[in-house]
Amino acid sequence: MGILEVKNVGKRFGGLQALSEVNLSVAENTVHAIIGPNGAGKSTLLNCLVGKLIPDTGSVLFDGKSVLGRKPHEINQMGISRVFQTPEIFGDLTVLENVMIPCFARRDGAFRMHAFERVKAEAGILEQAEKMLSDLRMLEKAHLHAGTLSRGDKRRLEMAMCLVQEPKLLLLDEPTAGMARADTNNTIDLLKEIKATRPITMAIIEHDMHVVFSLADRITVLAQGTPLVEDVPENIKGNPKVREAYLGETQDAE
Amino acid sequence: MLGLERKDFVFLIVVLALTLAAPILLNPFPENSALAQFNAGYPDLMQRIAIFAIFAVGFNILFGLTGYLSFGHAAFLGAGSYAAxxxxxxxxxxxxxxxVLSVLIGGLFSLLIGYVSLRRSGIYFSILTLAFAQMSFNLAYSVLTPLTNGxxxxxxxxxxxxxLDAANNSGSLPDTALFGLAMNSTTKVEMLGRVFQFNVGYYVCGLISVxxxxxxxxxxxxxxxxMLRAVKSNQNRMNYTGLSPRPYTLAAFVISGMYAGLAGGLMASMDPLAGAERMQWTASGEVVLMTILGGAGTMLGPVLGAGFIxxxxxxxxKINETVLHGWFSxxxxxxxxxxxxxxxxxxxxGWHLTLGVLFMLVVIFLPGGLVEGGQRIGGLFRRRKTDDPEHHPKRAPHVAE
Incomplete structure (x- = not known):
């Protein structure tokens, strides 16, 4: 049984059946990609996993526990961290502070009134954050305001913020959307590096097949709200059903 | 020291020294000179500055850090005054x-109003707090007359x-005091042609404000x-980092409400009366002005703003036409x-007109308030060293989205 088990999930918006009978299992320490053409229901599925939407039918089990009806911060505390399409960081804070905040969240929970402790006396947290930054080669930028970073660095910082929590599952929502080819390649390299250097389970929602072929251990193809096939990347490439789903986008599927 | 970095500790000592020496520093002009009316070293004004500094410093914990702009903090000030x-x-x-009671009442009252108002953010939050404060004002003004004397x-x-007090047979109203030390007792010292007034009430307010x-x-x-700065910066990221922004904001709201209650209690302690006008929206607006004028989100800004206003x-x-005729004679x-x-x-x-013009000038040319003005003047002297826009990013807007 996988760390994430999606069973028979369905979601309807008015007359539109966005998801129906979605079954998905993400095994521990694998990279699982969920791809599909526009409107396949990728974002809806993701929002059901993180607590932003509640599916009409079915269940989502994470680590044996249901995530349905829980708030985003509660789901994060269960061990799911999320990377956004456009990096979501604390722009007014320094890079180091950005990475310290998730450390505090892991140690102290959703709320703690630590009003009379000193940030600079938190040696453990500082060390943890600095280690993470040096792992991702961002330590020299630790004292810059995060809002002044380049787009690529913001993505890198967001990854650092998620990884420092040592999540049981890292969710990535189209991590390369809207990026130039060079930036896309950098991001893929970063993800490969992360996969190679630490035990991690990732679920990547992606439109662009290129991004995930070299990265994913398994790929689920979503079309019109329901999984079409699930297989290893080599078998996905040649699958005629997948070509059909991406019809008109065959170049993407190459 | 005291759980502070060395730099902050020195800063605190300077603030303490300035507070202690204020009766002298604020009286630079000799008695009977033409400029004597610009002296500010008299107890009533100094008490006010210290009290409003407390109010504004507390307000800044909410507004400066989380970006939530409350337009109803005078309600807590007024409630504190009534409690006292x-x-x-x-x-x-x-x-x-x-x-003690005024702080507690300020805290309780702000817990109540904050719990409801913080369901919204941005302009809606501001309007909710404004509405609550106006409700409180009207309650105090008419409905709750038995409690507030209308x-x-x-x-x-x-x-x-x-x-707890001994029977008062003197036939006059008793003075407020701290264990027998009357708030209105003043020691006058004549020196260098100036009269310095060392007032007990001022030192109580001043030390509490430090x-x-x-x-x-x-x-x-x-x-x-x-975390409060994180609330201002990106609540979405906070949620997906496993943090709940609401209790953090509510805690900041209650802390600032307790500061306001304390300020209200001190106001009543210096001058034992409390009226509903203390809760009016103009009073709430005043603390917003002080914080922005001085520099929201900075430590010293609200204090400067309070002193300035x-x-x-x-x-x-106090400058009336007779005085002006004297100047232009x-x-x-x-x-x-x-x-x-x-x-x-x-x-x-018409002094409000001057204040309004100054406020506009500050907001347009010094969005970071008087503190930014000070930093710019300081920057002129060491420009060559740190001329690096990368490290001095533009200030974030004050109000949370």
């Missing part, structure tokens, strides 16, 4: 129980029980303070009269 007055009437003229305001009376400044400094440097209110409003009448007329619009009762 009831302690004076029922229990004792000692200001200690009065201050438009007359709550005052001391000879018939008050004051169960203490509250210290508390705020600790909050600013704590992980909690960092209270100084203007008291000094500029050297000029011929044909020039003197229009000049006096023009200047009178901006002084005396």
């Amino acid at each position: 007055m009831w302690m004076f009437k029922l229990l004792s003229m000692n200001i200690l129980p009065a201050i 438009e007359t305001g709550l005052q001391l009376a000879l018939t008050d029980p004051r169960v 203490l509250m400044f210290y508390v705020a400094l600790r909050i600013f440097r704590s992980p909690f303070g960092m 209270k100084y203007f209110e008291n000094i500029f409003s 050297a000029l011929p009448h044909a020039i003197q009269d229009p000049l006096v007329w023009l200047a009178a619009r901006f002084t005396g009762e």
